[in-house]
Amino acid sequence: xxKGRPRWVRHCLALVRGHLPxxxxxxxxxxxxxxxxxxxxxxxxxxxxxxxxRLPWRSTLIVAVFVQVGTRFAAHGQQERAALDSTxxxxxxxxxxxxxxxxxxxxxxxFGTAAAAVLYLGGGYPYGPVFLPVAVGCFxxxxxGRRIAAWSAVGMVWAGHLVIAHWLYRxxxxxxxxxxxxxxxxxxxxxxxxxxxxxELGRVRREQLAHARAERAAAERRRADEERLRxxxxxxxxxxxxxxxxxxxxxxxxxLLDDDPEQARTALTTIKGASKEALGEVRQVLDTLRAPxxxxxxxxxxxxxxxxxxEQARSAGLDxxxxxxxxxxxxxxxxxxxxxxxxxxALTNIVRHSGARTARVHVAxxxxxLRLRVDDDGPATGSGPARGGKGPTGxxxxxVGMRERAAALGGEVRAGPxxxxxxxxxxxxxxxxxxxxGGGRTAAGxxxxxx
Numbered sequence: 001x002x003k004g005r006p007r008w009v010r011h012c013l014a015l016v017r018g019h020l021p022x023x024x025x026x027x028x029x030x031x032x033x034x035x036x037x038x039x040x041x042x043x044x045x046x047x048x049x050x051x052x053x054r055l056p057w058r059s060t061l062i063v064a065v066f067v068q069v070g071t072r073f074a075a076h077g078q079q080e081r082a083a084l085d086s087t088x089x090x091x092x093x094x095x096x097x098x099x100x101x102x103x104x105x106x107x108x109x110x111f112g113t114a115a116a117a118v119l120y121l122g123g124g125y126p127y128g129p130v131f132l133p134v135a136v137g138c139f140x141x142x143x144x145g146r147r148i149a150a151w152s153a154v155g156m157v158w159a160g161h162l163v164i165a166h167w168l169y170r171x172x173x174x175x176x177x178x179x180x181x182x183x184x185x186x187x188x189x190x191x192x193x194x195x196x197x198x199x200e201l202g203r204v205r206r207e208q209l210a211h212a213r214a215e216r217a218a219a220e221r222r223r224a225d226e227e228r229l230r231x232x233x234x235x236x237x238x239x240x241x242x243x244x245x246x247x248x249x250x251x252x253x254x255x256l257l258d259d260d261p262e263q264a265r266t267a268l269t270t271i272k273g274a275s276k277e278a279l280g281e282v283r284q285v286l287d288t289l290r291a292p293x294x295x296x297x298x299x300x301x302x303x304x305x306x307x308x309x310x311e312q313a314r315s316a317g318l319d320x321x322x323x324x325x326x327x328x329x330x331x332x333x334x335x336x337x338x339x340x341x342x343x344x345x346a347l348t349n350i351v352r353h354s355g356a357r358t359a360r361v362h363v364a365x366x367x368x369x370l371r372l373r374v375d376d377d378g379p380a381t382g383s384g385p386a387r388g389g390k391g392p393t394g395x396x397x398x399x400v401g402m403r404e405r406a407a408a409l410g411g412e413v414r415a416g417p418x419x420x421x422x423x424x425x426x427x428x429x430x431x432x433x434x435x436x437x438g439g440g441r442t443a444a445g446x447x448x449x450x451x
Contacts, residue, residue, distance in 0.1 A: 055100045063136060064096035067129050074128035082124035082174040091120045095133040102140035107149035113137035114153035118160035124173035131157070135195045142199035143206050150199060158192045161185075233401045235282065237341045237348075242278030244351045246271050248316040270315045302336035303328045303363065306343070310361070313347045319358045320347065326365030335370055335429045338405040339363070342413065345398045346374035346425040354423065355379050365431070369411070372427040379421050402427065 071092060075084055082088075095116030102109040113133040120130050134157055141150035162185065164172060253267035281301075310320040331339070343361055350359050356376035364371045402413045402425070411429040418424055 056103065057100070059136075060096060060099045063099060063132060064093060067092050067096050067132055070132075071126065071128035071130065075126035078126040080174070081126040084125060088120060088123060088125045091116050091123070091125075092130065095120070095130070099133060099136055099140075102137055103144070106137075106141040106144040107146040110134075110137045110141040110146065110150050110153035111156070114156045114160075117157050118164075121161055122164050122168070122172055131191055131195070135191075135198070138195055139199040139202055142203045145203075147203075151196065154192050154195055158188060161188050229404065233341070233405060236398075236401055237345055239278065239282070242274045244348050245274045245312050245316045248351065249274070252317075270312075274312065300333060300337045301340045302333075303331065303339050303343075305340060306361070306363075309340070309344055309347065313351065313359070316351050317357060318347065318351050320361060321358070322361045322363070324363045328363055328365050328370070331365075331370065332431060334409055335431055338409060338411075338429055339370055339372055339427070341405060342372055342402050342425070342427050343374060345402055349398050349425075350374075350376045350423075353381055355381050356422070368431055370429045370431055372425075372429075374425045375418075375422060377420070377422040378417075380417075380423070399425075 068089070071088075072084065075081070095113045098109050098112040098116070114137075117130050117134050134153065138150040138154055141147070141153070165184070166182075249267040249270045253264040253271070256264045256267070306322055310322055313320045328339075343363075347359060347361075350356060354376050356378055358377065360373075360375045362371075362373040362375075399413065399415050402415070406413045406427055406429060409429050410432075411427065413425065413427045415425040416423070
C-alpha cells in the first residue's frame with residue numbers, strides 16, 4: 001500500500017513507525033536501542049551496574065577514623081588486654097583502607113578485613129569497633145553477589161575468635177589473661193548474625209530497586225512503542241484517506257480540464273479542501289510531539305463527522321448510504337475516534353481497491369457495544385495491494401490498523417470477501433465507562449488482510 005504514495009509520505013510513515021520518540025522523551029536514546037535485545041545484540045549494562053571507577057574515599061576515611069578513635073575509647077575499660085601499639089594501629093588502619101577496593105574486589109576485601117580483624121584479636125588488643133570494617137566489607141560482597149565469600153569471611157572471624165579466646169590464649173599476648181567466658185561468645189555470635197542479616201537485607205533491597213528500575217524502563221519502552229503505533233495509525237488514516245480523495249479528484253480535473261473547465265474547477269476546489277483538512281489533522285498529531293500534554297486545538301474526529309466523511313467519498317465518486325441505530329452522539333472519546341477511523345479506512349479502501357461505486361455504512365449502538373458494518377458490492381480492482389485475497393499479492397496496513405484500534409479497546413474487526421464478489425468490514429467496540437481503556441485482546445487472525 002505504501003508504494004502508491006509520494007516519497008515524502010512514505011518517509012513520514014517510516015519515521016513514525018520506527019524512529020519517532022514518544023511525547024516527553026525528546027533527547028532520549030534512539031529507538032534502535034530498544035531493539036538490541038530482540039535482534040540478538042546484548043544491551044548495554046545500566047550505569048548503576050557498572051563498577052564505579054572512583055574509589056570510595058569519603059566513606060572509607062569515616063570508617064578508619066571511627067575505628068581508630070572508638071578503639072582508643074574502648075581500651076580504657078579493658079586493662080587486662082594488651083596496650084595499643086603501632087602494630088595494632090597498622091592492623092586497624094589496614095582493615096579500614098582495604099575498603100577502598102570493596103566495589104572492585106568485594107570477595108578479596110571481605111577476606112582481607114576478616115584476616116586483619118583475626119590478627120588484631122590474636123595480638124590480645126582491646127575489643128572495640130574492630131568488626132566494623134568486616135561488616136562493611138562483607139556487606140559490599142553480599143550486595144555484589146559474592147555471598148559465599150562474605151559468609152566465609154564472617155565465619156573465619158567467628159572461628160578465629162573462638163580458637164584464640166579459648167585455646168590459643170596461653171601462647172598469645174598479653175600472656176597474663178585467662179580463657180574468655182563462654183557468655184562472651186553470645187555477643188560475638190550476635191555480631192556475626194547482625195552482619196549477615198544486614199548484608200542480606202541490603203542485597204534484597206538492592207535487587208528490589210534494580211527490578212523496579214527495570215520495570216519502569218520496560219513500561220517507558222511500552223509507552224513509547226504504543227505512542228509510536230498510535231501516531232502511525234493516525235497519520236496512516238489521515239494521509240491515506242485524504243490522498244485517495246486528492247488522487248481521484250486530480251484525475252477528474254485532468255480529464256475535464258479542456259472539455260469541462262467548470263467541473264475541473266470543482267475538482268480542484270475539492271483537492272484544496274481535502275489537503276487543507278489533512279494538513280490540519282497532521283499538524284494536530286505532530287503538535288502532541290512538540291508539546292506533550294497540551295490540549296489539542298480542535299476536538300478529535302468522531303461519528304458526528306460521518307456526513308462530512310460521506311461527502312468526501314461522494315466527491316471521489318463513491319455514493320455512501322449511512323444508517324444509524326441507537327444514539328451515537330455521546331460515545332466515549334476513544335470508541336468514537338476508533339469508530340470514525342475504521343469507517344474512514346474502510347471507505348478509503350473501497351475508493352482505492354474496489355470497482356464499486358456504492359457503499360453502505362451501518363452503525364448500531366447497543367447497551368454495551370458499538371457495532372459497525374461497511375459493505376461494498378465489488379469487484380476488487382487490480383491496483384494496489386490485494387483486497388480480501390483478490391488481485392495481486394500485497395501487504396498494507398489498513399486492516400492491521402483497524403484491528404489494532406479495536407483490540408486496544410477490547411474489541412475486534414472482521415473483514416473478508418462475500419460470495420457475491422463484494423467485501424464486508426465488521427467491527428465491534430465495547431462501550432465502558434472508563435472509555436474502554438483496558439487490556440485489549442487480539443482480534444482473530446484468520447481473516448483476509450487488506451490494505
